[in-house]
Amino acid sequence: xxxxxxxxxxxxxxxxxxxxxxxxxxxxxxxxxxxxxxxxxxxxxxxxxxxxxxxxxxxxxxxxxxxxxxxxxxxxxxxxxxxxxxxxxxxxxxxxxxxxxxxxxxxxxxxxxxxxxxxxxxxxx
Numbered sequence: 001x002x003x004x005x006x007x008x009x010x011x012x013x014x015x016x017x018x019x020x021x022x023x024x025x026x027x028x029x030x031x032x033x034x035x036x037x038x039x040x041x042x043x044x045x046x047x048x049x050x051x052x053x054x055x056x057x058x059x060x061x062x063x064x065x066x067x068x069x070x071x072x073x074x075x076x077x078x079x080x081x082x083x084x085x086x087x088x089x090x091x092x093x094x095x096x097x098x099x100x101x102x103x104x105x106x107x108x109x110x111x112x113x114x115x116x117x118x119x120x121x122x123x124x125x
Contacts, residue, residue: 014112020052022125028079030055032071032088037061055079066090067098076102087122089115 023029031053037060049056057075059065064074076083083103090096096106107118119125 012112015115016052019112019115019119019125023119024052027124028055028081029053030057030075030079032057032059032066032075034059034066066092066095067101069098069102072099072102072104076104087119087124 020029029052031049033056035058037058055075055078057071057078059071062071062074064071066072072086072088073083076086084105086099086104087107088096088099088104089107089109090099091109093108096108099106105122107115107122109115116125
């Protein structure tokens with residue numbers, strides 16, 4: 001069952017091959033995951049998060065879920081950055097709005113090319 005849950009989420013190759021390496025050169029990157037804590041080891045096994053991300057936050061382990069602004073602030077605290085220095089990217093507007101309430105900038109992901117334009121417009125890419 002755990003493998004079935006994790007397999008629903010697929011990497012977007014262009015992001016993993018193009019966007020993440022470019023961002024990693026300049027910025028600290030983190031994952032905020034709302035999945036069940038029991039799935040975390042399988043997620044980490046299937047995806048080499050350490051290659052790009054300094055931090056993997058799981059909502060179950062932290063007892064706070066997206067879009068609650070506290071999870072974004074906790075991530076900032078652990079990365080030792082200020083929310084206003086951060087951009088949160090998610091495919092859910094609700095989650096991006098939660099990050100904005102926490103003081104971050106936000107991008108709603110819908111398409112690779114649009115993401116690149118949004119990152120460029122913020123001076124990040």
